[in-house]
Amino acid sequence: MSDTKIRVESITHGYSIGNSTIEALKDVSLNVRQGEFFTIIGPSGCGKSTLLNIIAGLIRPTSGKVFVDGTELKGPMPGKLAYVFQQPLLLPWRTVLDNVAFGLEMQGLPKKKRVSVGKQLVELVGLRGFEYMYPGELSGGMQQRVAIARALAVNPDVLLMDEPFGALDEQTRLQLGIELTKLWMVTKKTIVFVTHSLSEAAFLSDRIAVMRKRPGSIIGIIEVNAERPRDPESPEIQKVRSELWKMLKEQGQENIIV
Numbered sequence: 001m002s003d004t005k006i007r008v009e010s011i012t013h014g015y016s017i018g019n020s021t022i023e024a025l026k027d028v029s030l031n032v033r034q035g036e037f038f039t040i041i042g043p044s045g046c047g048k049s050t051l052l053n054i055i056a057g058l059i060r061p062t063s064g065k066v067f068v069d070g071t072e073l074k075g076p077m078p079g080k081l082a083y084v085f086q087q088p089l090l091l092p093w094r095t096v097l098d099n100v101a102f103g104l105e106m107q108g109l110p111k112k113k114r115v116s117v118g119k120q121l122v123e124l125v126g127l128r129g130f131e132y133m134y135p136g137e138l139s140g141g142m143q144q145r146v147a148i149a150r151a152l153a154v155n156p157d158v159l160l161m162d163e164p165f166g167a168l169d170e171q172t173r174l175q176l177g178i179e180l181t182k183l184w185m186v187t188k189k190t191i192v193f194v195t196h197s198l199s200e201a202a203f204l205s206d207r208i209a210v211m212r213k214r215p216g217s218i219i220g221i222i223e224v225n226a227e228r229p230r231d232p233e234s235p236e237i238q239k240v241r242s243e244l245w246k247m248l249k250e251q252g253q254e255n256i257i258v
């Protein structure tokens with residue numbers, strides 16, 4: 001029995017613009033284990049979003065393959081892989097509860113069931129009492145919590161998160177990171193998380209794939225063995241942060257923020 005959830009095999013991807021091609025990814029391979037918190041880090045433009053979109057089945061790579069549970073990915077698998085973007089992308093005319101339950105409505109679940117599942121998820125992301133408010137009435141951090149609850153509503157195996165806290169202030173970002181790890185421990189989902197924050201990667205992850213640009217490729221994978229729950233200020237986590245910094249610097253890739 002293999003504990004591999006996602007296998008990315010020799011992915012190369014180029015975007016064509018007119019007559020030229022931008023080589024966004026070159027020969028990227030990795031394995032994400034079942035239940036793992038796996039992070040992809042690297043400078044802006046190194047191909048993190050491209051890679052995540054390929055794993056989501058939203059982009060077909062120029063070459064290479066992705067396997068989920070051993071089966072080759074041929075397109076999006078909405079019930080299995082759910083996406084959380086940097087912007088929450090909520091429907092402004094729907095309440096928190098109706099945003100969370102959106103996917104369930106699409107699946108044709110009866111209203112009573114939608115409301116009960118939706119309420120549980122709203123509670124899970126710490127928004128109890130806000131069920132009937134509208135996105136415009138919430139802070140950025142609260143909106144992102146709604147987006148996470150919405151992604152969880154269809155009970156996917158995997159959460160793909162592309163810089164989900166990137167638009168938030170540092171304190172909110174840290175707070176949501178802490179809550180995300182709690183949520184991950186309770187739900188036992190596999191998470192593939194993209195960030196360009198070294199601290200965030202060090203604090204959240206089981207393993208971190210470090211990328212470089214031109215060509216977009218993986219320069220190394222590091223394992224974070226610190227016990228959970230973690231303290232973001234602990235020497236262990238700081239050490240991982242320094243290690244990431246060193247890896248990027250050695251490759252001339254240190255121009256990343258945070």
Ligand SMILES: Nc1ncnc2c1ncn2[C@@H]1O[C@H](COP(=O)(O)OP(=O)(O)O)[C@@H](O)[C@H]1O
Pocket residue numbers: 015016017022023024042043044045046047048049050051216
């Ligand atoms: N739709 C697109 N068309 C053309 N080039 C793109 C497109 N999306 C991304 N790129 C280019 O591919 C490279 C990788 O982009 P991206 O995956 O967004 O990187 P990251 O998420 O790490 O910032 C960049 O050079 C970017 O400009």
Ligand SMILES: [Mg+2]
Pocket residue numbers: 048049050
């Ligand atoms: Mg990106």
